Structure formats: structure tokens, C-alpha cells
Amino acid sequence: MSLKKFTSLAAAAVVVMLTSAICRGAEEIRVGALLALSGPAAFLGSPEQKALRLIVDQMNAKGGIDGHSIKLIVYDTEGNSTNAGQQFRRLAESESVAVIVGPSTTGESLAIKPIANELKVPTITLAGAEAVVVPPTRYVFKTPPTDRVVARHMLGYFKQHGLATIGLLSSADGFGQTGANMIAELAPSYGITINAKEEFGPRDTDMTAQVLKIRDSGADAMLIWSVNPGPTIILRNAKAVGYNKPIFNSYGGATQQLITQAGDAAEGTYVSSMRLLAPEAVPTNDPIHDIVNKIATDYQKKFGEAAPTFAAHTYDAMLIIDAAVKKIKGPITRDAIADAIPTVELPGGNGYFRFSATDHNGIDESSKPMVMMRVKNGSWIVVE
Amino acid sequence: MNTLIQILISGLVTGAIYGMIAIGFTIVFNATRIINFAHGEFAMVGGLIAAVLIDHRTPMAVALPCAILIAVLLGIVLERLTAAGRSRSVLSQAMVTIGVGIAYRGLASALLDKDVHFSPPFGLLPTWTIGAVYIPAQGLWIISTLALLSIGLWVLFNRTLLGKAMSAASENPRAAELCAISPAKMSMLAFSLAAGLGAVAGVEVAPMASAYYQNGLFLGLKGFSAAVLGGINNPLGAIVGGLILGGVENLSAGYIASAYKDAIAFTLLLILLLVWPSGLLGRVDVKRV
Numbered sequence: 001m002s003l004k005k006f007t008s009l010a011a012a013a014v015v016v017m018l019t020s021a022i023c024r025g026a027e028e029i030r031v032g033a034l035l036a037l038s039g040p041a042a043f044l045g046s047p048e049q050k051a052l053r054l055i056v057d058q059m060n061a062k063g064g065i066d067g068h069s070i071k072l073i074v075y076d077t078e079g080n081s082t083n084a085g086q087q088f089r090r091l092a093e094s095e096s097v098a099v100i101v102g103p104s105t106t107g108e109s110l111a112i113k114p115i116a117n118e119l120k121v122p123t124i125t126l127a128g129a130e131a132v133v134v135p136p137t138r139y140v141f142k143t144p145p146t147d148r149v150v151a152r153h154m155l156g157y158f159k160q161h162g163l164a165t166i167g168l169l170s171s172a173d174g175f176g177q178t179g180a181n182m183i184a185e186l187a188p189s190y191g192i193t194i195n196a197k198e199e200f201g202p203r204d205t206d207m208t209a210q211v212l213k214i215r216d217s218g219a220d221a222m223l224i225w226s227v228n229p230g231p232t233i234i235l236r237n238a239k240a241v242g243y244n245k246p247i248f249n250s251y252g253g254a255t256q257q258l259i260t261q262a263g264d265a266a267e268g269t270y271v272s273s274m275r276l277l278a279p280e281a282v283p284t285n286d287p288i289h290d291i292v293n294k295i296a297t298d299y300q301k302k303f304g305e306a307a308p309t310f311a312a313h314t315y316d317a318m319l320i321i322d323a324a325v326k327k328i329k330g331p332i333t334r335d336a337i338a339d340a341i342p343t344v345e346l347p348g349g350n351g352y353f354r355f356s357a358t359d360h361n362g363i364d365e366s367s368k369p370m371v372m373m374r375v376k377n378g379s380w381i382v383v384e
Numbered sequence: 385m386n387t388l389i390q391i392l393i394s395g396l397v398t399g400a401i402y403g404m405i406a407i408g409f410t411i412v413f414n415a416t417r418i419i420n421f422a423h424g425e426f427a428m429v430g431g432l433i434a435a436v437l438i439d440h441r442t443p444m445a446v447a448l449p450c451a452i453l454i455a456v457l458l459g460i461v462l463e464r465l466t467a468a469g470r471s472r473s474v475l476s477q478a479m480v481t482i483g484v485g486i487a488y489r490g491l492a493s494a495l496l497d498k499d500v501h502f503s504p505p506f507g508l509l510p511t512w513t514i515g516a517v518y519i520p521a522q523g524l525w526i527i528s529t530l531a532l533l534s535i536g537l538w539v540l541f542n543r544t545l546l547g548k549a550m551s552a553a554s555e556n557p558r559a560a561e562l563c564a565i566s567p568a569k570m571s572m573l574a575f576s577l578a579a580g581l582g583a584v585a586g587v588e589v590a591p592m593a594s595a596y597y598q599n600g601l602f603l604g605l606k607g608f609s610a611a612v613l614g615g616i617n618n619p620l621g622a623i624v625g626g627l628i629l630g631g632v633e634n635l636s637a638g639y640i641a642s643a644y645k646d647a648i649a650f651t652l653l654l655i656l657l658l659v660w661p662s663g664l665l666g667r668v669d670v671k672r673v
Contacts, residue, residue, distance in 0.1 A: 205592055
């Protein structure tokens with residue numbers, strides 16, 4: 001080969017190596033998000049999106065994760081499992097994302113679980129039900145506390161306050177049914193009897209019959225396991241028939257919306273909520289104190305409103321992705337992320353996460369993720 | 385005993401909602417022999433537009449008529465679209481209604497929003513409490529509206545020439561035309577009336593059970609079942625069907641198992657239809673051969 005040809009070949013090789021080195025340094029991490037931005041679960045998806053964009057912007061302002069900028073692609077599933085499945089495939093195949101955050105609801109998450117494992121895309125879901133990560137599958141994780149943790153929190157509260165019998169009223173959808181089964185499974189170990197186990201359709205217009213049945217069963221308290229509009233309608237029905245026993249809501253009801261929509265029918269109702277609903281009540285020596293208050297302050301500053309508890313779900317997901325990527329030595333692939341997440345331990349808005357090969361949720365009672373709150377004079381206050 | 389009465393009252397209110405929606409099906413069927421599968425969407429549109437307007441600080445006295453008017457206009461649009469197929473079979477016209485129903489749902493979700501809205505209750509009427517039993521004020525509105533509507537419709541169909549003309553136009557369009565009754569005009573009138581009544585139902589339900597762009601499917605299904613149960617060609621049958629459906633649902637929820645209330649209600653519907661195929665108050669179609 002002539003000297004001229006050799007030099008030009010060498011120069012070309014150097015240029016290629018340099019560009020690829022630069023490109024690898026700037027190689028972005030594509031994060032897909034499936035959120036219920038509209039529809040009945042929009043009260044979950046809307047704050048989840050806001051918090052997600054908030055933390056991604058914060059991370060990108062500091063150079064991204066380990067120097068990789070984050071490219072966020074968000075799809076609106078409308079809370080619909082069919083949409084979630086189709087959009088998951090689109091994110092995985094057309095958009096080539098490395099990791100997916102979402103979907104927002106239990107029903108959707110259960111629907112995409114087999115797809116995530118089929119397409120081998122690590123997915124941090126935002127679902128409540130334990131069934132999403134039990135038994136654990138390689139690619140599926142979740143950030144919110146499981147319904148088991150919430151159920152134990154509530155049953156513990158009932159036992160502590162001498163409420164020995166309860167009437168259970170759950171919605172006939174993924175969230176309600178898994179929650180009701182969880183309560184039914186755990187109640188005997190707390191010495192609590194379920195006097196009445198009633199259901200209602202998520203679109204039903206009136207639950208007076210079920211409320212009356214619970215009233216007539218003589219239960220000490222009513223437990224509603226549903227997301228809106230169920231609790232709003234039930235609280236109104238209960239007030240109208242003069243139901244005078246305490247009414248408890250699962251974390252599906254831990255929203256400001258419940259108070260604004262149910263009005264004075266919401267007065268006195270209880271909810272088991274994640275700590276973000278009352279950041280000032282987290283003790284200063286609690287490892288999650290700082291992060292909970294950071295989320296609350298940043299969200300309030302950026303969006304001018306108090307952070308709903310669901311905002312922590314996506315915020316925590318990005319913290320986990322950040323920690324997982326930093327642990328990867330080598331190319332950042334879907335499999336590498338999926339295998340790095342089970343090694344992550346960090347404080348998050350939902351609680352102290354300790355992931356493992358057998359625990360893909362990472363939160364148990366030891367990090368006290370739930371707090372009991374009650375509506376007093378139109379706002380949520382913490383009760384012991 | 386109080387529980388039973390309370391459950392029956394709940395059943396009455398729920399049944400009145402179903403009945404009001406069922407009437408829309410029977411009116412359209414009476415005038416055109418079409419089953420209007422988009423009817424549930426009129427209820428949805430009425431409730432949703434009213435709720436969104438009220439959210440934007442429109443006074444209720446303006447928002448409600450606006451919502452009903454828009455639903456009536458949508459009904460006229462639907463009628464014009466089905467009219468194109470009048471020379472073809474009733475079945476293809478029914479398919480047009482399915483398509484238009486989906487289109488209206490999509491328009492509502494795109495132009496309005498996809499949130500669950502609870503509009504404020506109408507007020508004015510009190511909540512009746514008799515001993516330990518109560519009738520919610522909004523429920524009272526629904527029941528009284530249904531009562532007024534049923535009287536009005538009965539008078540319309542049985543005592544006025546216009547009502548007779550509508551029935552005539554559906555029974556025998558040719559003969560009706562010869563008697564200077566325009567089947568096209570009767571069809572337009574029927575769709576407008578049905579859309580308006582559906583919107584009234586939607587507007588009255590919104591404070592109790594929320595207005596949401598996907599409610600049309602659920603309300604339409606229940607209304608259609610009630611209409612078929614009572615006799616698809618009889619407006620009084622629609623009301624009776626609605627009340628029975630609402631009553632059975634609530635009684636099942638209260639006394640059997642709330643998880644199966646829909647299954648029980650629909651099984652009962654099937655059994656009743658086996659015994660009375662044209663519905664409880666329906667007229668069997670007799671054709672001279």
C-alpha cells in the first residue's frame with residue numbers, strides 16, 4: 001500500500017474512533033414511560049408525569065446519569081390495559097428504550113408483565129398490587145408499597161384501636177379485587193373478622209345497598225378499597241343513610257380530590273397514605289425524611305401545588321434507574337439494567353428501598369411507608 | 385324493614401335513570417325501526433358538556449340547556465347519517481349508529497377531556513327523610529323528571545296527531561307518505577327527541593354518579609336492556625323495564641351478593657325474554673300474509 005493511501009486510511013480510522021468515543025460519551029439513555037394521563041386513572045398519571053419530568057430535568061441539568069443524558073418518551077395509556085400493551089411494544093420495538101417506567105395502574109401492570117418478560121425490557125411499574133412482582137420475574141419491578149404492606153398497616157391500626165369487625169367494600173377491578181383478597185387473607189392473623197364483603201362495579205352509580213348491608217352486619221368500621229369515583233359515591237351514600245361508624249380508605253383514596261369531590265361527606269374519613277401526603281410528619285432521624293421533603297418542596301416550587309403521594313412513584317423509579325446504571329460496568333443494555341436493579345438500596349419518597357433477587361418491590365414495613373390520616377375541616381391530618 | 389325500603393328507593397332511582405335512557409331507544413325504534421346504538425353517548429355528552437361548562441363557571445341554568453341543545457344537534461347529525469341508508473336495510477342503519485356512537489365518544493374525549501367530573505347537585509328540591517329512610521334530592525329530581533316525561537310522552541303518542549303520525553310513519557312509510565306524513569321529518573323528530581331525553585338523563589345523573597366520556601357504553605347497555613325488557617316499541621314499557629332492572633340490581637346487591645348483582649339482573653332479563661319475547665309490555669308484530 002502506498003504511503004498516501006496508508007495515511008488517509010489511518011486518518012479515517014482515527015476519526016472514526018474519536019467520533020465513536022465522543023458518541024459513546026454522549027450516548028443517551030432512552031427511558032420510556034407509560035402513564036395514565038387521561039381517563040379514570042388520570043389522578044395517578046398526571047402527578048406521576050409531572051414528577052417524572054421534574055426529576056429528569058433535574059438529572060439532565062447535572063449532566064444526566066453518569067454523563068448520559070436522559071431521553072424521556074411518555075405515552076398516555078388512558079388507564080386502559082389494551083393501550084398499555086400496544087404502547088409497551090411500540091416503546092420497546094420502535095423507540096428502542098432501555099427501560100420503561102409505568103404503567104400507572106395494577107390492571108395495566110399485570111397486563112404488560114408477560115410482555116416485559118417476553119421482550120426483555122426492564123420495567124419499573126407503578127402498581128399497587130403485590131401480584132405484579134410476586135413471584136418475581138427478571139424484568140418487572142415496582143415502586144409503590146404493596147397492597148400487602150398497606151393492608152397490614154390498616155389491620156394493625158384496627159387492632160390497636162379495638163375495631164374487631166369490619167365491612168369490606170371493594171371495586172370489581174384489578175386494584176379492588178387484589179386489595180380485598182389481601183385483607184381477607186391477612187385479617188384472621190390480626191384477630192379481625194370481616195362481617196361483610198361487598199363489591200361494586202367501577203362505573204356504578206349508587207352503592208347504597210352495599211352500604212346498608214355493611215351497616216346491618218354490625219361491623220365496627222367500613223373499609224373501602226377502590227379508586228375514584230367509587231369512594232366519593234360511597235361516602236356520599238353513607239352520609240345520606242346516616243352511617244355513623246368510622247370509614248377507612250385504602251391508599252387509592254389518598255388524594256385531595258376525594259375531599260373536593262365528596263365535600264362534607266368526606267369529613268372524618270380515614271386513609272392509609274404514603275408519607276408524601278404529610279412530609280412534615282416524617283421524623284428527622286428517619287432515613288427517608290430528606291428525600292420526602294425534597295420531593296414535596298421541589299414539586300410545590302415547580303407546579304405551585306402540594307405533591308400528591310403518587311408523585312413519589314415515578315420520582316423513586318428514576319432514582320432507582322440512576323443508582324442501577326451507576327452500578328453497571330460495561331455497556332448499558334436492557335439486561336444489565338434488569339440485573340442491576342435488584343442490587344439497589346436507597347431512600348425514596350415511598351420508603352427505604354432494599355431490592356433483592358426475591359424482592360422486586362424493595363419496601364417492607366420496616367421503613368414505615370404508610371401513615372394513617374383523617375379528614376378534619378376539609379384537609380388531611382395525621383392521626384396516631 | 386328500613387333497609388328494604390331504602391334499597392327499594394335506591395332501586396327506584398337507579399331504575400329511573402335506566403328508564404329515562406330506555407325511552408330514547410323506544411322513541412327512535414317507534415319512528416324508524418332502528419335500534420340506535422349511539423343512544424348511550426347522548427346521555428354521556430349531555431352530562432359531560434354540562435359538567436365541563438359548570439367547571440368553567442357557567443351558571444347551571446345556562447349550562448344544562450346548552451348541553452341538551454348540543455346533544456339534540458348531535459342527534460340530528462346522526463339522523464341525517466342514517467337517512468342515507470334508508471333505502472337499505474334497517475340493519476345497515478343500525479351499524480351506522482354504532483359507528484357514529486364511537487365517533488361521538490372520540491370527539492368528547494378529544495374536545496372536552498377524559499376526566500371524571502362530578503357536577504354540583506341541582507338543589508332546590510329537599511332531601512326527604514321519613515324516619516330512618518331518605519330519598520336523596522338528586523334522586524327526587526330524577527324520579528319526578530321521569531314521571532313528567534312519561535306523562536308527556538304518553539300524551540304525545542296517544543292523544544296528539546303528531547304522535548300518531550310518528551307511529552304511522554314507522555309502521556308503513558309508503559302509506560304514511562300518502563297521508564302527507566313525511567317519514568324523513570318524523571325520523572328527524574324522533575332522533576332529536578331521543579337525543580334530548582338522553583341528554584336530560586345524563587345531566588341528572590352527573591351529580592350523583594359522575595360524568596365521564598366512557599359512561600355512554602355502560603348507560604347505553606343498561607338502557608337498551610331495560611327497553612328490550614319492557615317492550616322496545618312501548619315507551620311505558622321502557623320505564624317499567626328500567627324500574628325492574630334497577631330494582632333487581634339493588635335487591636340482589638342488598639340481599640344476595642353484590643358481586644353478582646349484574647349477573648342476576650341480566651339472567652332475570654334473559655328468563656323474562658324467554659317467556660315474553662317482545663318484552664313485558666311489547667306488542668307482538670302481526671303481519672298479514
